[in-house]
Amino acid sequence: MQLSVIILNYNVRYFLELCVQSVQSATENIYAEIIVVDNNSSDDSCNMIKSRFPNVKLIRNNQNVGFPKGNNIGVAQAKGEYICILNPDTVVAEDTFEKVLNFAKKQNNLGIVGVKLIDGTGNFLPESKRGIPTPWVAFTKICSLYKIFPKSRFFNQYYAQHLSENETGEVEILVGAFMFLKNELYNEVGGFDENCFMYSDDIDLSYMVLQKGKTNYYYHDTTVIHYKGESTIKDGTYMKRFQEAMTFFYKKHFQVSVFFNVFMRIGIVFFSVIKRIQGRSKTKTTSRKYLLLSTSETVVKNIIGVVQKKVNFLEWKSEKEVNLSSNSIKKGTQIIMDNEFFSFKECIKIHERFKNKGITFRIIPKNADFIIGSDSSNDRGEVVIIGKNYI
Incomplete structure (x- = not known):
């Protein structure tokens, strides 16, 4: 095998x-x-x-x-x-x-x-x-020196x-x-x-x-x-385990001075606090428009029943000829990709093509009854059940 x-x-x-x-x-x-x-x-x-x-x-x-x-x-x-x-x-x-x-x-x-x-x-x-992540490398991370000197081997x-x-x-x-x-x-x-x-x-x-x-x-x-963000909810338990994990790695692999032990302890706490802050739930923005890439009108009806809004339907078969452009999809749109007709590779490419444009992404897995995706790497994702009557 x-x-x-x-x-x-x-x-x-x-x-x-x-x-x-x-x-x-x-x-x-x-x-x-x-x-x-x-x-x-x-x-x-x-x-x-x-x-x-x-x-x-x-x-x-x-x-x-x-x-x-x-x-x-x-x-x-x-x-x-x-x-x-x-x-x-x-x-x-x-x-x-x-x-x-x-x-x-x-x-x-x-x-x-x-x-x-x-x-x-x-x-x-x-x-x-x-x-x-030696103590020095961790220091450059904590102080964001890697952002200030991204091309310097000493800091990056x-x-x-x-x-x-x-x-x-x-x-x-x-x-x-x-x-x-x-x-x-x-x-x-x-x-x-x-x-x-x-x-x-x-x-x-x-x-x-x-x-x-x-x-x-x-x-x-x-x-x-x-x-x-879906793998771990960043709560108090997360913070404690993150500190324990970093302490474990340094104790196992590095012999460092008392000064560095104290420094790394401070750094670990700093990291943990930042991660916990990042992990707090943020106010979710509601999509103003929905664009479904599919070949099934039944899926459109199911989604409309859930979001209670108009869903623009772009047949994937014809999309291969139309060619999606960044200018044609406006900020506030949620692109929903139907995996029944849309490969995972194509889904991933759409994510990359429209990143940082105020557009969110969802996938309907093949033969599934839900829409799934995430709008932040620091927050839990979203799952919406749409029913099985289209399968």
């Missing part, structure tokens, strides 16, 4: 359905398996997987064992030569795994491969590629700014939302360190792979949506 995709889920039932749907589409031409590990979700995640995706291997934990252990449990049953650790709040393109697999096979000393990640608004997520290491978002190359640290590596290597380094509940586990794994003499890569030639 070529590939095992490991998806660790905790109470994100609808995002999980969208994710698995996209992974299924992306593995049609690959000898692969999908393994979903559920950390004792209280929503309908497990029943949904059983009914919607009977070929997916489902592992149910009787408690929330955390990110590292949950993924280790999944990898322990993986049969693929390669594995991909994938967040449940992601959407991959139909050719994502084929591209990454082909790239990985060409490398002589392969460590971990990460890809270009964007949020639900189409904006690039800088954590797609990072440097080792935190987000590996020696590479642009559209440039493939070597990096040190990759994010746990998408980590592609050999099954053998994962087990050689011992997988994720289960002493860390979450938040620095991907940094730690990336660093352990580097210590084995392997090379980690950021691969830009495929884009994956990571809704991000």
Whole structure:
């Protein structure tokens, strides 16, 4: 078997359905398996997987064992030569795994491969590629020196700014939302360190792979949506665990002076407070117009019943000839993409094409009864049930 995709889920039932749907589409031409590990979700995640995706291997934990252990449990049953650790709040393109697999096979000393990640608004997520967060590198992040001197190697290491978002190359640290590596290597380094509940586990794994003499890569030639804010509600518990995670990483890998210990403690608290502020719910803006890309008039009627507003209907078959332009779609519009007729790769391209234009995005997964998306990487996404009568 070529590939095992490991998806660790905790109470994100609808995002999980969208994710698995996209992974299924992306593995049609690959000898692969999908393994979903559920950390004792209280929503309908497990029943949904059983009914919607009977070929997916489902592992149910009787408690929330955390990110590292949950993924280790999944990898322990993986049969693929390669594995991909994938967040449940992601959407991959139909050719994502084929591209990454082909790239990985060409490398002589392969460590971990990460890809270009964007949020639900189409904006690039800088954590797609990072440097080792030594005390100095963390300092440049805390003081925003990486923004002031983006081209200086001395200041720009935190987000590996020696590479642009559209440039493939070597990096040190990759994010746990998408980590592609050999099954053998994962087990050689011992997988994720289960002493860390979450938040620095991907940094730690990336660093352990580097210590084995392997090379980690950021691969830009495929884009994956990571809704991000859906995985974790940024509350007091998050703040506490984030502090514990960063403290864990420094104690494990670095011998630093008392001064740096105090400094990093202050920095960790600062980071945590900022993240908590960013994670607070913001007032949602109501879309003034809705544009549905589909071939089904029935879907239009269902959406109108939910939003109680006029929905412009642009048939996707004719859109291929019309060609969407930035000028034709105004600020305040919500673009709704019907995956029944609109590939995930096309959905991702629309996100990127219309980013930062005051436009929001939603996807209707194939054979699903809901619309899903997110308007901020720091907030929970939105799920709207539209009914099953159009399926």
